[in-house]
Amino acid sequence: MKSKSKKDQGKDRSHIEIRRDWCKGCGICVAFCPKKVLALDENEKAIIERPDECDQCGLCELRCPDIAIEITTL
Amino acid sequence: MAVRDYIRERFMPHIWCAGCGHGIVMNNLIRAIEVLGLKKNDIVMVSGIGCSARISGYLDFHTLHTLHGRALAFATGVKLGRPDLHIIVPMGDGDATAIGGNHFIHAARRNIDITAVIMNNHIYGMTGGQYSPLSVYGRMATTAPFGNIDQAFDIVGLAQSAGASFVARTTSYHATSMIKIFQKAITHKGFSVVEVLSQCPTYYGRKNRLGDAVEMMEFFKKNTTPLGSAAKEKNPDLIERGIFVQEDRPEYCAEYKKIIKKAMGEQ
Numbered sequence: 523m524k525s526k527s528k529k530d531q532g533k534d535r536s537h538i539e540i541r542r543d544w545c546k547g548c549g550i551c552v553a554f555c556p557k558k559v560l561a562l563d564e565n566e567k568a569i570i571e572r573p574d575e576c577d578q579c580g581l582c583e584l585r586c587p588d589i590a591i592e593i594t595t596l
Numbered sequence: 597m598a599v600r601d602y603i604r605e606r607f608m609p610h611i612w613c614a615g616c617g618h619g620i621v622m623n624n625l626i627r628a629i630e631v632l633g634l635k636k637n638d639i640v641m642v643s644g645i646g647c648s649a650r651i652s653g654y655l656d657f658h659t660l661h662t663l664h665g666r667a668l669a670f671a672t673g674v675k676l677g678r679p680d681l682h683i684i685v686p687m688g689d690g691d692a693t694a695i696g697g698n699h700f701i702h703a704a705r706r707n708i709d710i711t712a713v714i715m716n717n718h719i720y721g722m723t724g725g726q727y728s729p730l731s732v733y734g735r736m737a738t739t740a741p742f743g744n745i746d747q748a749f750d751i752v753g754l755a756q757s758a759g760a761s762f763v764a765r766t767t768s769y770h771a772t773s774m775i776k777i778f779q780k781a782i783t784h785k786g787f788s789v790v791e792v793l794s795q796c797p798t799y800y801g802r803k804n805r806l807g808d809a810v811e812m813m814e815f816f817k818k819n820t821t822p823l824g825s826a827a828k829e830k831n832p833d834l835i836e837r838g839i840f841v842q843e844d845r846p847e848y849c850a851e852y853k854k855i856i857k858k859a860m861g862e863q
Contacts, residue, residue, distance in 0.1 A: 543609060544608055544609045546609065546613075546614035546615070547614060548614040548615030548797075548808070548809045548810075549615070549808070549809070549810055550615060550620075550809055550810055550813065553810040554810070554813070581771065584620075584623065584624060584627065584771035584772065584775070585620055585623075585768075585769075585771050585813075586619070586620070586623060587612065587614075587615060587616050587617065587618070587619025587620045587623070587809075588609060588610070588619055589599065589600070589603065589608075589619065589622070589623050589626075590609075592598075592599070592600070
């Protein structure tokens with residue numbers, strides 16, 4: 523079986539959950555995501571804008587002061 | 597266990613401001629405990645007063661929310677009574693080095709097996725932005741409207757000279773190394789001090805025009821360097837992070853146990 527490229531390895535294997543009622547919209551996850559996956563919506567809550575780009579580094583999860591982000595590997 | 601299993605969800609969302617570094621510290625403290633595989637019932641969290649002290653309310657361990665600056669005194673009592681439990685004391689810079697300054701140096705001197713996590717945001721956040729013993733010289737605070745003329749403590753140097761057998765520093769930006777440091781601090785037998793540089797965008801950031809939480813974390817990224825790096829030699833103003841002290845020294849509860857044995861034998 524052909525091994526997946528590094529970019530494809532993250533695809534379809536993780537699920538990012540953001541608890542909107544816990545998120546305070548500080549923007550830390552958005553600013554420090556190496557792949558610019560996240561954004562703030564019109565209500566200043568974090569949203570997943572480009573899920574295909576996520577490579578599961580987990581930094582958003584670790585740096586979220588509101589513990590609002592959870593990445594589960596599928 | 598998932599991270600959220602350690603949280604008392606009924607108290608969430610927490611009261612900390614948007615972008616507060618203390619939330620990041622709580623987040624990574626849970627992750628360190630999860631990696632260590634510690635049971636919730638094996639941990640006692642004892643806190644004093646301040647923004648930092650709220651952590652004990654949010655986490656589902658045995659928790660004590662005690663008097664300002666006195667958390668280490670309560671924690672000492674708990675540890676002597678139940679030496680088998682892990683004691684973690686989250687503190688702010690004011691709680692640890694001003695109101696509780698004496699408790700702090702003496703807990704370090706005794707080398708009692710407690711993990712003190714000092715969230716240093718350089719200011720009293722909860723009470724309205726007064727300067728603390730960690731406010732940097734020249735910085736603004738509500739009680740220093742023309743700039744602070746006090747010199748700041750160095751928590752690492754203070755803990756080291758008072759006798760703590762594990763001393764480390766990290767920042768809210770450096771999440772992955774924070775988790776590793778917490779793991780080592782919790783498993784270390786003796787008094788462990790972890791200083792975490794944490795941002796207070798609401799007071800310290802706003803009063804000193806340091807920008808929002810993201811910009812304050814960028815500051816930690818750019819102005820700190822791993823302990824012993826070449827960068828520090830070139831730029832002495834850089835703040836070092838890493839483990840400064842990690843030594844095996846007689847631990848207080850173990851010494852006390854010996855005294856009990858000795859006294860019983862002599863009866």
